[in-house]
Amino acid sequence: MKAWQFTDTGKPLRLVEVPDPVPGAGEVVVDVRTSGLCHSDISIMHHPAAKQALAFVPLTLGHEIAGVVSAVGPDVTEWKTGDRVGVWATPRTGTIPGYTRQGGYAERHLAPASDLTALPDGLDFALGSVGTDAGLTAHHAIVGRGQVRAGMKVGVIGIGGLGQIGARIGVLHGAEVHVAEPKRDVWHLAESVGASSVVADAAEWRGKDFDLIVDYAGYDTTQPALEAVRFGGRVVQVGVGKPLGTINLAVLLREKDLLGSFGGTLDDMAAVYALMASGDLAPVHSEIPFEALNEGLDRLEKGTVEGRLVARVSP
Structure with missing residues (x-):
């Protein structure tokens, strides 16, 4: 599969071929439909100190992931192939996508089954990506902490x-x-x-x-x-x-x-998805193709993005 990987500070991400993930106990594979771009990825790419937070290099970045479950581990019962999901961007324990495990700037993503939230039917995957990080972080700050x-x-x-x-x-x-x-x-x-x-x-x-x-x-x-x-x-x-x-x-x-206030919980993400599905919450966002991910990150760094920017990995 194709993945955009960070290799070193000051360098653009590299589009490479990597092996398809295989789910183990407690894991699922998500076919990534959309992956949101975040300023924290800019920090990783350009600030030497940020590199120290990564578990390993090269690393596939991206932590705002929405898609469809395509494979489940042998003991996973709460999810099945075909389920539409968002992946928790800021788990309090375990691994963090794009930091301590391979992230979502890829065609497929391996995630703990416990880190998923159901994406309501009819809700676009792009908004699903927005909800995994920006949405739950904003909700947790004003509702949970505020x-x-x-x-x-x-x-x-x-x-x-x-x-x-x-x-x-x-x-x-x-x-x-x-x-x-x-x-x-x-x-x-x-x-x-x-x-x-x-x-x-x-x-x-x-x-x-x-x-x-x-x-x-x-x-x-x-x-x-x-x-x-x-x-x-x-x-x-x-x-x-x-x-x-x-x-x-x-x-x-x-x-x-x-x-x-840091990140948010799965309950925050579910609440945001419900507001989005009702039409009451419709964050401004725009899309780019997966192949243009470096160009999108450059726009984000220059401050020319209004709202959120999301890469469409697959239809």
Whole structure:
């Protein structure tokens, strides 16, 4: 089968022929229909330190995988050939696709049977890929960690691939959602998901007494977020666009919570799939052919992608 593999820092992925996977105990083979592109793959390709997180090299990248089960291990009873599935991108235990096991930039993918979620009938595989990482990460941050509920005043920082999903989920939960996004050319995404307002800088929210702010960006935005939530309010940090920063600890004395959020659970993915299948959640995304994967990663690195980008591996 064909697979796009990372070989070394600073080099494009290589399209190579590798053996077809064979499922063992507790495993399934998924014929990959779509595989989403992610900024974390850009980091692996271009930053030497990121290479250290990989279990081995060469490695097939890609962790946003949706497809059809084509083979099951001898003891697998919960899945059968022909099942439509999404593959969990951020398992808390075990192996992670594209990091500690071969990933989804390939025609077939070997996965633990326990890491799959059923893809609803009629839901396109491209949205299935979006839900495996961007969707479940956005949902976990605003619902799992943020505890969003009806009537809350919520701020979402960043209206990119994750932020557009998180903002929409907040609206669907009955919250009054406001967005901070410096790129005015994507402000229309905030309007499309039902946000009440958009500003260019979260600093404009200072003293606005938000109940919850979810930061999907992380570019010197943590301090402004903390200043914008009310006494006892909550900030959930998802994005780490700039990993090192400074906050004024005195602001925490107003009993404000600063929480981290990473990935999500299978329940998060199932919830996102249900919202997508109902038509209530329709993230902006675009597709490229499997053969153009390096070109797609280049577009992602240059910041010319709106929403999410998905490679169509097979029809």
